[in-house]
Amino acid sequence: MPRPEASAFLSAPRLASIFALIACLLAASDARAAATLGFVEHWTGTTTNSWGGGATYSNPGTGGVHGVGDGYLVMSTPGPGGSSLGAVSTAAQWTGNWPAAGITEVRFWLNDVGNADPLEIHFAIGNASAGGAPGNFWQYNTGFIPPLHAWAQFTVNLTSSAAFTHIIDDPVGGTFAQAMQTVNRVLIRHDKAPYVQSPDPLNATVGIDELLLTNGIVGVEDPAPVAAHPVELAAPFPNPSRGPVALALQAFEDAPISIQVVDVSGRVIRHATLAAAAPGSRIWTWDGMTDDGRVATPGYYRARAFGPSGGMSRAIVRL
DSSP: OOOOOHHHHSOHHHHHHHHHHHHHHHHHHHHHHSOOTTOEEOOOTTOOTTOBSSSEEEOOSSSBTTBTTOOOEEEEOOSTTSOOSEEEEOOGGGOBOHHHHTOOEEEEEEEEOSOOTTOOBEEEEEEOOGGGOOOEEEEESSEEEOOBTSOEEEEEEOSOGGGEEEEEOOSSOOOHHHHHHTBOEEEEEOOBTTTBOSOOOOOOEEEEEEEEEESSSTTOSOSSSSOBOOOEEOOOBSSSBSSOEEEEEEEOSSSOEEEEEEOTTSOEEEEEEEOOOOSEEEEEEEOSBOTTSOBOOSEEEEEEEEETTEEEEEEEEEO
8 A cells, every 4th residue: 555645744734733833832831931920939949940150059948938848049158258149040930021021029038047247138130132241230229138047028129220220231231121121130149339249258148038020919928927027218318418318217126226327348337226116117317427427428328227127228329
């Protein structure tokens, strides 16, 4: 019996159907791989997943936000003069057009596993330029100060370019909107004020867990039965300023609040402690003076406010 010709099985209509099926499968695969509203990085087991960079990474497999048996990412520096404290992921789960996916916030949990004083963490996104050169990086201006040996959740608002600083530029450059539409990496990192990558002498260890892509609604329920709530610090006002600057705080526990003003080298030039009081709003005003009674020189500074459950930092420009 003669064998059928291959063309009888691979006719033009059949080939078209096969190609259409392949295209659908590839599209579905891409959709699953791309950044998706509600995606959360758990660091289950003892894996560090796709995270890496210049620091040291591990996962103890227990002690995360969910407690015993819950893993988390541990990021640490080898010590003064070593690598900068930061982790980056270019996994497909972060890739794509975040606004189109409805992503307007990033939430994650931090734990000062070591004993930095205090440990200040920033979140950043980036999209590589043509040829893969790392370039269009934008870092969230607000810094996050995790509590010592405890977990607290922090939120990054992605809706305003004014809340971000362009920290690395490629030959082509790019806008924040372009970075948001073509995200291909996320970073969690420490930097000296305002944004100096290296050298970074900080010697610290930080835990990271439950990194969530959200719109403020999807997946935002707290995974921990008891959550520490860090001090919230509003944008300093006025800023920039030649004179006094008011810092509005929101406290959530009856505990003292530490305030620090640091210069670009990370040196604390002014500090204060607010006595414990009932949870609520507080205001502290920096008069522009240093601890030794001198007028602070014009330049960039950061104001930090934190309690036992952590806190935040904000940039100040002194004219």
